[in-house]
Amino acid sequence: MRPHEECSEQNATSDAASWAGVASIAAGAFLLVTTEFLPIGMLSPIAAGFRVTEGTAGLAVTAPGFIAAIAAPVMTIAAGRVDRRTVIVVMTLAIIVSNVIAAAAPDFTIFLIGRLILGVAVGGLWSFAVAIGRRLVPESAGARATSIISAGISAGTVCGMPVGAVAGDLVGWRWVFAANALLGLLIILAQVRFLPRLPTIVPINVARLIDFARVPMARIGLIASGFVAAGHFIAYTFLEPHLRDSLAFGQSGVALALAGYAVAGIAGAFAGEHLAIRNIRQALAVSSAAVGLFVVAAASLAGAPTAAVIMVMLWGFTFGAVPVCVQVWMFTSSPKLYEAGSALMVSAFQVALAAGAAVGGLLVDSSGIGAAFLVGGVVCVVGAFIPLLSRTPDASPSTLPPP
Numbered sequence: 001m002r003p004h005e006e007c008s009e010q011n012a013t014s015d016a017a018s019w020a021g022v023a024s025i026a027a028g029a030f031l032l033v034t035t036e037f038l039p040i041g042m043l044s045p046i047a048a049g050f051r052v053t054e055g056t057a058g059l060a061v062t063a064p065g066f067i068a069a070i071a072a073p074v075m076t077i078a079a080g081r082v083d084r085r086t087v088i089v090v091m092t093l094a095i096i097v098s099n100v101i102a103a104a105a106p107d108f109t110i111f112l113i114g115r116l117i118l119g120v121a122v123g124g125l126w127s128f129a130v131a132i133g134r135r136l137v138p139e140s141a142g143a144r145a146t147s148i149i150s151a152g153i154s155a156g157t158v159c160g161m162p163v164g165a166v167a168g169d170l171v172g173w174r175w176v177f178a179a180n181a182l183l184g185l186l187i188i189l190a191q192v193r194f195l196p197r198l199p200t201i202v203p204i205n206v207a208r209l210i211d212f213a214r215v216p217m218a219r220i221g222l223i224a225s226g227f228v229a230a231g232h233f234i235a236y237t238f239l240e241p242h243l244r245d246s247l248a249f250g251q252s253g254v255a256l257a258l259a260g261y262a263v264a265g266i267a268g269a270f271a272g273e274h275l276a277i278r279n280i281r282q283a284l285a286v287s288s289a290a291v292g293l294f295v296v297a298a299a300s301l302a303g304a305p306t307a308a309v310i311m312v313m314l315w316g317f318t319f320g321a322v323p324v325c326v327q328v329w330m331f332t333s334s335p336k337l338y339e340a341g342s343a344l345m346v347s348a349f350q351v352a353l354a355a356g357a358a359v360g361g362l363l364v365d366s367s368g369i370g371a372a373f374l375v376g377g378v379v380c381v382v383g384a385f386i387p388l389l390s391r392t393p394d395a396s397p398s399t400l401p402p403p
Contacts, residue, residue: 017194018136022145024190025133026152028092031184032125033156034163035095035118036064038180041164041240042173049173050108057108058361060115061237065354067119068126072346075124076204076339084132084198085191087124092188094121099181103174122350126153127343130327132198134338143328147273150324154265165240166255204340212340218333220389221284221341225326226348227383228288232319233356234363234376235295239312242369246302247309257309261316268320275321276328284325284387290318292380299373329387 039046039060047057079087094117101114133145167176212218239261243254268287275283294315301308326349330341356376363372 020190020194021136021196022133022148024187024194025088025129026149027187028088028095028125028191029129029149029152030156030159031092031180031187032095032118032122033153034160035099035156035177035180036122037061037156037160038164038176039115040160040237041166042168042176045168045173046111050111052108059112062354062357063112064115064119064122065350065357067116068122069347069350069354071120071123072127072343072350073209075120076127076343077206077209079124079128079200079204081200084128084135084200085195087128088132088195089188089191091121091125091128092184092191094118094124096181096184096188099177099184103177103181123343123346126346126349128339129342130331131338131342132195134331135198135201136196142331143273143277146327146331147270147324150272150327151266151269151320153323154269154320155262159262165258169251204337204343208337209340209344212334212337213344215333215337218330218341218344220386221326221329221333222344222348224284224288224383224386225322225329225345226352227386228291228322228380229349229352230356230359231295231376231379231381231383232291232322233353234360234379235299235373236319236376237357237360238364238369238372241364242299242302242373243312246299246369247305249305257312260309260313264313264316265320268317269324271317272321272324273328276325280325280328280332281387283321284329285384287318287321287325288387289381289384291315291322292377292384294318294377295373295380296377299370299377302370 039057043057043060046060047053050057098114098118098121101117102111105111105114130146130149133149134142137145164173164176167179171179213222240254240258243249243257247253249257272283272287275287294311298308298311298315301311326345327342330345331338334341356379360372360376363375
């Protein structure tokens with residue numbers, strides 16, 4: 001073999017290993033978010049299994065969100081100079097532990113402890129995943145790495161509920177968590193195999209979190225993502241009841257509609273990558289506004305089920321683009337403080353998630369699902385105008401204080 005051919009082959013092998021590492025992080029993100037949203041599709045059997053009300057069982061969804069909002073900045077600071085490969089593997093292990101506890105819990109208190117452990121993993125893994133993925137590939141491929149990992153997040157967001165609903169009916173909710181734990185073992189083996197050692201470049205402390213929050217573009221992105229996440233979850237939390245009650249779908253119809261939503265969301269993540277590369281401000285604004293419009297359309301077309309399902313799939317497609325756009329926005333705001341930006345973004349997103357679900361519940365109880373969808377859509381559209389307040393393509397500081 002000639003020297004240049006040997007070098008080319010080694011580079012190809014290295015590139016393949018790098019992308020396998022990115023895929024292992026994306027798989028971990030998928031596992032994380034799927035685990036987070038599984039209870040939404042299995043709330044009734046979980047409540048019945050522990051002999052608690054569905055409202056109490058709902059803590060399995062809201063509690064991890066609040067814990068994640070606190071854990072994101074805390075874990076980012078606590079990680080210090082710890083090798084980022086170790087951080088990813090430990091967070092994935094925490095997801096496995098959470099699923100095992102959920103599957104074997106003798107009572108709701110133990111079950112909730114498992115969900116709180118998941119909240120720590122949500123805050124930690126979300127804060128580091130995309131930043132680490134970008135380090136594995138050349139800078140020119142950073143957006144593609146972001147879209148692959150965000151596709152894992154989007155897939156988990158849109159798959160968690162339907163997987164829980166369908167699999168829970170087939171095998172029981174405890175076996176769903178057990179299967180998730182087994183999937184986690186396979187993913188952690190892949191991470192150990194494909195992730196190289198990743199020493200810390202810039203350790204994050206409180207001062208650097210504040211530095212990132214002071215960047216005008218970063219603040220706009222955090223506020224916008226909070227609005228869009230809140231609006232989305234005001235409606236999304238009640239998508240399954242909307243399909244079942246408002247559109248009168250049976251179990252198979254609900255499953256197919258949710259599956260279509262999931263597939264569209266994954267495709268939307270890669271569409272978001274292309275939009276973000278061209279113009280990140282317009283990409284975030286357009287995708288956010290589209291989510292709001294399709295949420296409202298999905299509710300307003302309740303009398304035309306086929307058209308309503310098309311709107312639901314378009315909703316999934318456009319929301320799939322949002323996490324990619326937000327991540328690229330955070331990176332553009334301050335590349336050197338990207339881990340700090342990810343941590344603050346996770347906090348904003350998780351608080352918005354929990355608040356949106358709570359507001360949606362109040363609206364559904366008082367005025368019906370249609371009202372929740374309308375308010376959720378309006379909140380998303382309001383969030384879409386916020387990125388337009390940013391007129392600068394790059395607002396990142398050129399220097400950092402010494403570590």
